[in-house]
Amino acid sequence: xxxxxxxxxxxxxxxxxxxxxxxxxxxxxxxxxxxxxxxxxxxxxxxxxxxxxxxxxxxxxxxxxxxxxxxxxxxxxxxxxxxxxxxxxxxxxxxxxxxxxxxxxx
Amino acid sequence: xxxxxxxxxxxxxxxxxxxxxxxxxxxxxxxxxxxxxxxxxxxxxxxxxxxxxxxxxxxxxxxxxxxxxxxxxxxxxxxxxxxxxxxxxxxxxxxxxxxxxxxxxxxxxxxxxxxxxxxxxxxxxxxxxxxxxxxxxxxxxxxxxxxxxxxxxxxxxxxxxxxxxxxxxxxxxxxxxxxxxxxxxxxxxxxxxxxxxxxxxxxxxxxxxxxxxxxxxxxxxxxxxxxxxxxxxxxxxxxxxxxxxxxxxxxxxxxxxxxxxxxxxxxxxxxxxxxxxxxxxxxxxxxxxxxxxxxxxxxxxxxxxxxxxxxxxxxxxxxxxxxxxxxxxxxxxxxxxxxxxxxxxxxxxxxxxxxxxxxxxxxxxxxxxxxxxxxx
Numbered sequence: 001x002x003x004x005x006x007x008x009x010x011x012x013x014x015x016x017x018x019x020x021x022x023x024x025x026x027x028x029x030x031x032x033x034x035x036x037x038x039x040x041x042x043x044x045x046x047x048x049x050x051x052x053x054x055x056x057x058x059x060x061x062x063x064x065x066x067x068x069x070x071x072x073x074x075x076x077x078x079x080x081x082x083x084x085x086x087x088x089x090x091x092x093x094x095x096x097x098x099x100x101x102x103x104x105x106x
Numbered sequence: 107x108x109x110x111x112x113x114x115x116x117x118x119x120x121x122x123x124x125x126x127x128x129x130x131x132x133x134x135x136x137x138x139x140x141x142x143x144x145x146x147x148x149x150x151x152x153x154x155x156x157x158x159x160x161x162x163x164x165x166x167x168x169x170x171x172x173x174x175x176x177x178x179x180x181x182x183x184x185x186x187x188x189x190x191x192x193x194x195x196x197x198x199x200x201x202x203x204x205x206x207x208x209x210x211x212x213x214x215x216x217x218x219x220x221x222x223x224x225x226x227x228x229x230x231x232x233x234x235x236x237x238x239x240x241x242x243x244x245x246x247x248x249x250x251x252x253x254x255x256x257x258x259x260x261x262x263x264x265x266x267x268x269x270x271x272x273x274x275x276x277x278x279x280x281x282x283x284x285x286x287x288x289x290x291x292x293x294x295x296x297x298x299x300x301x302x303x304x305x306x307x308x309x310x311x312x313x314x315x316x317x318x319x320x321x322x323x324x325x326x327x328x329x330x331x332x333x334x335x336x337x338x339x340x341x342x343x344x345x346x347x348x349x350x351x352x353x354x355x356x357x358x359x360x361x362x363x364x365x366x367x368x369x370x371x372x373x374x375x376x377x378x379x380x381x382x383x384x385x386x387x388x389x390x391x392x393x394x395x396x397x398x399x400x401x402x403x404x405x406x407x408x409x410x411x412x413x414x415x416x417x418x419x420x421x422x423x424x425x426x427x428x429x430x431x432x433x434x435x436x437x438x439x440x441x442x443x444x445x446x447x448x449x450x451x452x453x454x455x456x457x458x459x460x461x462x463x464x465x466x467x468x469x470x471x472x473x474x475x476x477x478x479x480x481x482x
Contacts, residue, residue, distance in 0.1 A: 024208035025144025027348040028165040062210050092165075101344060103165040104207070 017056040020072060020085065022063040026101025030066065030091075034083040066090055066104070112368060112377070112419065115306050120231040120296040122282075123304040127316070128225040129193035130283070131202055134180030135214040138187060142175070145208060147327065147351065149342040151177075154185055155265040159274060161327055161337045162191075162201070167350025169325045170198040172315060172332065174270055176283055180215070188283065190225060192315070198322030221286060227272070227304050228292040229279025237264070237271050243459040249360035250333045251459050252340075262336070274335035275311040276457050302416060309419050312366045312455040318414040319364065319421045327351060329362045329423060334458065360426070362410075365452045367422045369415055372440075372447040377418025385412045385441045387450055389428040395436035412441060412450070424452060 019037035022030050037058045040046050045064050047057040057072060070088035075081065084099055091102040133142060139150040148160035155177045162170040173191040180186035191201060198204075202218050209216065242254040253273070255262045264271040264280075272278035282290045289298075313335065314320050320330045328351075332338050340355050354360075369378045387410035410424040424439075429452065431437040439450035 022210065024141065024210055024212065025346075026344045027346065029145075029208065029346045031344070060211070066210075 017058055018072075018083065019058045019060075020063065020067070020083070021060055022066045028101040028103040030104060031101045032067075032085045034085075112310070115417075115419070116310060117297070117299065117303060117307065118230055120228070120292075121299045121303065121307070122226055122228040122290060122292040122296040123299040123307070124301050125225040125227055125281075125304055126301045127192060127194050128190055129201070129218070129220040130223045130225075131189040131191075131205070132178070132180075132186065132217040132219045133189060133205070133214060134184055134186035134217075135212070136184055137212040138180070138185045138214050141209070141212050141214045142187060142189075143342075144344065145205070145346050146173075146175075147332070147338050147342075147345060147347070148175075149339055151261065153177075153261060153265060154179065155267070156261045157263045157265065157270045159263060159270075159272075159335065159337050161332050162204075163327065163345075163347025163351065164198075164323070165346055167326065167347040167354075168323055169320050169327055169330060169332070170204075170322050171201055171317075172320055172330075172337065174281060176268060176270060177265070178267065188219070188223070190223075190283065192317045193220065194317050196317040196322045197324070198317070223283050224286050224288070226282045226284060226290045226292070227279060227307070228282060228290065228296055229277065229307060231279070231292075231296065234271075234277075234279055237262075238273075238276055240276070241273075245459060247355055249358075250328055250355060252333050252338065253336045255336075274313045275308075275455070277311055278308065278313060305416050306419060309366050309416070309421065310453075312364075312421075312453070312458075314364045314413070314421050321413070325423075326354070328354060328360055330364050362423050362425050364413065364421050364423050365454065367412070367415075367420060367424075367439075367453065368451045369412070369418045369420065369441070370449050370451075372449055378415070378448065379417060382412060382415050382420075382441075382443070382448075385443055385448075386410070387412055387422055387424065387439050387441055389425075389432065389437050390440045391431070391437045392435075395431060410439065410450075422450065422452070429454075 017037050019035050021033045023033050025031055040058050043061045045059045067088050070085050073084045073086050075084050092105045143150045146160040148158050157176045159174055161172050164170055171191040173189050176188040178186045178188050205216055244252040244254045262273045268283040270281040272281050284290050389409045409428045410422050412422045414420045441448040
């Protein structure tokens with residue numbers, strides 16, 4: 001939550017936030033991509049919550065279908081800090097080592 | 107090592123033969139290369155006209171399809187590829203449906219074009235000598251043999267539209283993609299043979315191909331000789347199935363490989379004529395192999411599997427450890443199918459850089475000679 005807020009503050013843009021998407025590739029077939037986003041495109045889902053306002057999370061419709069129900073977490077570890085997508089109901093358990101690539105449950 | 111009856115089947119004159127049961131998928135679009143790159147074991151070549159041979163694995167690292175990829179630009183010169191693979195039904199999901207699930211937002215168009223093409227093989231001609239040169243090998247990882255192509259030489263798989271130089275083994279010749287119903291121009295200069303002749307040709311060169319030899323969802327890429335045949339690349343970025351493949355290459359041991367085999371009914375000198383199902387192969391010690399107490403060894407577990415055969419010649423997945431006592435004439439490979447017994451002889455390809463299985467013969471001699479009463 002705090003990380004999202006600090007992103008907006010640093011960029012000084014009330015429309016700023018984080019875009020989370022799913023792309024093909026990676027060691028298991030699909031991989032998450034988290035990037036800085038400004039505003040939303042048509043066909044995007046926008047997540048706003050008082051605790052993170054003014055920043056938000058943006059997800060495009062195609063990716064949403066593949067990650068609906070997942071949780072966006074921010075972790076601070078010795079190897080680095082990053083956004084992590086966890087508990088995706090569409091994903092089969094046992095992701096690749098870095099948690100970025102996952103396999104679709106059919 | 108090949109008996110005369112098998113040698114008689116070898117066709118060395120220029121020959122061209124059709125390859126049946128092949129499907130072709132067109133993959134085009136500005137992101138076609140990037141799209142395929144995340145799904146196959148080979149890197150997409152930088153030359154947009156370069157063809158290559160590759161594999162599709164699933165997330166757990168087992169083979170789905172071995173495939174040839176012909177470079178073919180799409181409309182307006184956009185990057186494009188024709189993926190040619192075995193069309194026969196198997197345990198793997200159909201390739202087009204599977205690839206469609208990965209497209210997402212990529213600018214990629216997928217189309218089944220199997221109705222537009224036929225696949226043929228041509229071998230034995232003088233033309234091949236210009237490019238079918240002796241390979242160099244990367245043998246840094248003991249069990250794995252990876253061909254090394256000279257970076258300054260021409261691209262090994264060729265760049266002529268619709269024509270692949272088949273580098274899976276020496277002597278394989280060319281692979282041709284022609285319009286459905288047409289015959290390749292080689293028919294005027296080569297003997298026209300049958301699809302079965304192509305199957306024998308690749309069996310004798312130890313090239314497993316397709317869903318019968320390389321069983322989808324079950325086969326591992328290195329066991330299926332895909333490293334030797336030039337489909338695997340260990341330094342490219344993430345692709346589906348990379349974890350197990352990289353882990354096996356860097357830290358693992360290879361216990362089995364697919365080898366060509368000749369099958370005879372016990373006691374017969376000629377090869378079996380009828381096709382055989384997927385049968386287990388057992389290593390059976392003979393009289394000369396006794397364990398430490400001088401008692402004749404017995405082995406009950408099955409050690410190999412017959413994958414495919416045609417007129418007694420085919421492929422089997424064999425445990426490499428077992429090949430050593432067989433080489434030392436202490437055991438034979440046998441199949442028991444109900445009442446019938448068969449003998450199996452394996453053929454170690456003479457062009458593989460390692461002349462014998464992983465256990466060097468000297469080393470194995472010590473292990474197997476203990477307690478053995480050989481009549482040398």
